[in-house]
Amino acid sequence: MDQFSLHPPLPSALTPAEEIAKLESAVGRLSPVQKMLIGTDGSVTNLLEVVTSGPVEIETLEQRVISADESVAEQLAVDPGEPVNYRVVLLKKAGSREALIYAVSHTPLSRLEAGIREDLTRADIPIGVILKKHNIESRRDITGTAFLPAGQEHCLAFGVFAREIMLSRSYRIIRQGRPLISIRETFPYSSFRDEKRILIQTPSRLHLTLTDLSGSSGRVDGGVGISLDEPNILLEAEKAEELTAAGENAGRALAAAKAVQEQLNLGGAHLTVRSGYRMHAGLGGGTQMGIAAGAALCELYGRPLPVREIARIIHRGGTSGIGTAAFETGGFLIDGGHSFGPGKDKMSFSPSSACGGVPPAPVIVRHEFPQDWKIILALPCVPQGAHGKKEVDIFQKYCPLPAEQVHELCYQILVRMVPSIVEESLDDFGSAVNRIQEIGFKKIEVMLQHPVVHRLMVHMKQAGAACAGLSSFGPAVYAITDCQVRDIEEAARQAMLETGGEVLITRARNEGARMRTA
Secondary structure: OHHHOOOOOOOOOOOHHHHHHHHHHHHOOOOHHHHHHHHOOOOHHHHHHHHHOOOEEEEEEEEEEEEOOHHHHHHHOOOOOOEEEEEEEEEEEOOOOOEEEEEEEEEEHHHOOHHHHHHHHHOOOOHHHHHHHOOOOOEEEEEEEEEEEOOHHHHHHHOOOOOOEEEEEEEEEEEOOEEEEEEEEEEEOOOOOOOOEEEEEOOEEEEEEEEEOOOOOOEEEEEEEEEEOOOOOEEEEEEEOOEEEEEOOHHHHHHHHHHHHHHHOOOEEEEEEEEOOOOOOOOOHHHHHHHHHHHHHHHHOOOOOOHHHHHHHOOOOOOOOHHHHHHHOOOEEEEOOEEEOOOOOEOOOOOHHHOOOOOOOOEEEEEOOOOOOEEEEEEEOOOOOOOHHHHHHHHHHHOOOOHHHHHHHHHHHHHHHHHHHHHOOHHHHHHHHHHHOOOHHHHHHHHOOOHHHHHHHHHHHHOOOOEEEEOOOOOOEEEEEOOOHHHHHHHHHHHOOOOOEEEEEEOEOOOOOEEEEO
């Protein structure tokens, strides 16, 4: 798609107003300042100085001479291979580290006089100032506007989240009828706005196992899990007259925000889900989406609540506390389950969706998960994991479990898994995970899966993974390794040839959800 191209498109047939309207239909309302930055054919530096009420300076991040590829050559009307000055700069508020604009430019050296070339290649001088200094008469032709997900370079420059929405515009500076410079300027959608915005990026989580579904000890549930850096959910929120939501799985965000709104008597907001991942795949998306929506609304109105309280309000965590803890702290997590019996937290074996009012289970172990252990996720295109009534029926059919299975499961967790995390022994950790697939409630969850899930677990281990397991009710399968990542990835793809699916290489996140105010 053009908006994700590294090089600006050729001149657009749309007017600046039409380009802005197209952008707004895709990403939402733009502020007056954003519209000016996108649509101006004048000096952006001067405009920024007016907006920020102070001088603007630039920081050169990268500069070198390159050979023009076909796209750059077409933009500049030069021959492919011609020497071009490539420059990446940050326009910043003078005297601060506040980044305003990220700009990439290409300039053919053959069209530069010696003085202009020296200023362009050796000094941190804005292009508009260079043109003015050398009395260069020119005009700017806007060639296009776009939105794109933030890349690593934008995250470093602006402190934004990965895949946060960025706005950009491309233009050429024309001198004597020929392109002198082609420029692409980019800035966050959250910048230069006239209202407060809350952005939250959540983790996802692996749920390795439930601990005790025998109920023989006076407690029930319990869980073990790992917080993941990717996939994640990115949610934006701003105040509005009504409570509305847009984007993938927006209905879930809206329902959670409504529950929190009613509990605290808060005002309206517009929520936008900018990125997400499959629900009911075993990665805890429902909990992350719901808590993010509730937390964003609370933050907008200055009424922050503890994560566990938001989870209770939106009826999450009634069986496992892993999702709530992943949002709150991240890392390797074990929760202690709920008290069980008459007058206790729970009186029946049931999933979180059927446990309204039951608080999330307390976390009893939290430890950093080794960052050099890679986690390979395989998500086959098969029916969603058990949820709703089907999930309730499974709990009722198979619980309570024999106490001896619970005893071995606790042994695997306490005696093998926890020490292996502390000592970073991947082989011991893998042995515990592999055994857990064969006992307790996890054995039942695995038994009920599509054949591709079983195939994935076998093939990924054969390719070199220390372990492979099913996350929650699946169908997500994970493998953990510190080597042979590509072999394991290819084995997963081969295992899913008949069903289709995706593979993601990720790692643990040893912190919770990230929030920022813009």
